[in-house]
């Protein structure tokens with residue numbers, strides 16, 4: 316329990332857990348948007364200091380990756396059907412596809428004199444704080460080592476060769492059939508625009524990136540799992556983020572914060588076994604065995620603004636190494652109803668945020684239920700098999716235009732166990748009525764029947780996309796107890812779960828022929844008030860909207876890698892065709 320023990324940060328100085336919990340909760344409180352006052356931010360965009368969205372390690376050897384995603388023929392619907400997509404061999408070509416379909420560019424947009432890149436993973440303000448890494452054993456076409464991925468150039472920069480000692484220590488985790496993807500965040504990229512609330516957005520983006528990697532792995536027939544055990548010190552050392560000499564050219568704000576390691580495997584995911592790779596992963600202390608690094612990080616901004624509260628919450632939510640948690644295997648549910656048979660690689664790359672919704676498009680109840688159903692964990696089904704914990708986020712939904720459903724306020728419980736705590740936390744006037752024809756396993760409740768378009772727009776910082784769609788929602792986390800009982804680093808994990816939810820909604824909307832958008836700007840306590848929430852037992856972490864898009868025809872769209880002369884492999888020679 317908090318207070319009974321101490322944890323140790325990077326410099327091994329003892330830290331009182333109670334104070335880190337308090338600092339985490341205080342950060343959350345301080346960065347709420349209120350109707351009368353937004354969380355502290357610069358309030359304007361200082362274009363002269365806009366951070367470079369692309370990190371590179373100058374001088375590191377580069378491995379150019381082919382653009383092969385077009386050769387992946389797995390359908391979107393098949394991603395959710397265990398064992399249907401044959402596992403592809405792990406090699407440089409397929410790893411290239413994994414990055415192309417997860418963190419790679421999906422398009423360039425152009426307007427008048429400006430051009431900006433979009434990626435398969437979305438990001439608040441398109442600022443992209445998330446960096447991606449690869450840690451591989453010796454593979455055809457790749458030397459064993461630690462690599463940084465550059466999405467703009469679709470290449471890997473080799474930061475470090477694994478020494479034989481490091482390799483020996485990693486064999487419990489790595490093998491020709493397994494490798495690691497690491498993620499880190501540059502908080503400054505978001506803070507430049509959003510100020511103090513930026514730490515939240517960075518965590519959302521990590522969640523989106525986790526799900527992006529999981530879906531790309533699924534398209535190749537692979538699995539991916541979040542490694543629960545390693546501490547942030549270990550992730551830092553493995554990704555080379557603590558190498559002061561390599562960051563000598565950059566300001567402290569341009570450095571990266573460790574986030575997560577994902578174990579990508581040719582085999583499917585089963586329950587975590589303490590004697591298996593995840594069990595060994597808490598002993599990842601590799602820093603003495605990674606001697607030779609190459610490359611120097613590029614500076615991102617000529618000047619920076621300090622947001623001390625972000626550094627404080629980053630320190631307070633620093634994760635110590637822990638024993639790996641046992642996976643909570645979800646209960647078996649009826650299989651998801653069949654979804655779009657469009658190519659997964661096409662849907663993943665066509666995912667876009669909608670800038671405006673038409674205020675007229677409705678969806679069928681069947682489509683709505685399928686979308687909600689895909690947010691429930693099922694054994695071995697992506698992306699929920701990536702997270703080893705039972706769902707901690709539930710949805711408060713504003714239903715506007717779902718045929719067969721009365722407009723109003725609805726609630727989706729993603730885990731039945733939450734009901735006995737959630738129901739008493741909400742207003743006692745609520746109806747708790749099950750919608751007719753709702754699949755029995757989907758714990759969807761109608762709380763109030765009403766036209767809530769004005770309320771939903773207002774609560775999402777007056778953004779019309781929240782009221783002009785088929786539905787919008789807020790994600791309610793089991794908050795205070797999770798952070799107090801499991802540790803402050805769960806603050807980040809709660810946001811990651813919200814980002815994973817968001818990524819599913821993005822893809823599900825594309826599959827249904829409509830569009831969606833993540834909404835990080837919302838008035839926290841106004842949403843809580845609508846539901847009647849009065850304590851930190853539940854807190855809203857992310858909003859989302861889904862509906863019929865209105866395209867902005869002033870923008871020109873360019874294909875993702877038009878700027879590179881990279882040979883496209885002949886599709887006839889491709890070994891990556893799922894039958």
Ligand SMILES: Cc1cc2nc3c(=O)[nH]c(=O)nc-3n(C[C@H](O)[C@H](O)[C@H](O)COP(=O)(O)O)c2cc1C
Pocket residue numbers: 433434436437438439440441516519520523666667668669670778780832833834835836
């Ligand atoms: C965490 C998060 C929060 C976001 N918040 C908003 C928002 O409040 N309003 C909005 O219009 N778009 C929002 N977006 C959408 C982003 O602006 C969009 O993802 C980004 O411009 C990249 O475009 P893309 O999603 O089409 O790749 C958000 C996206 C994310 C991932």
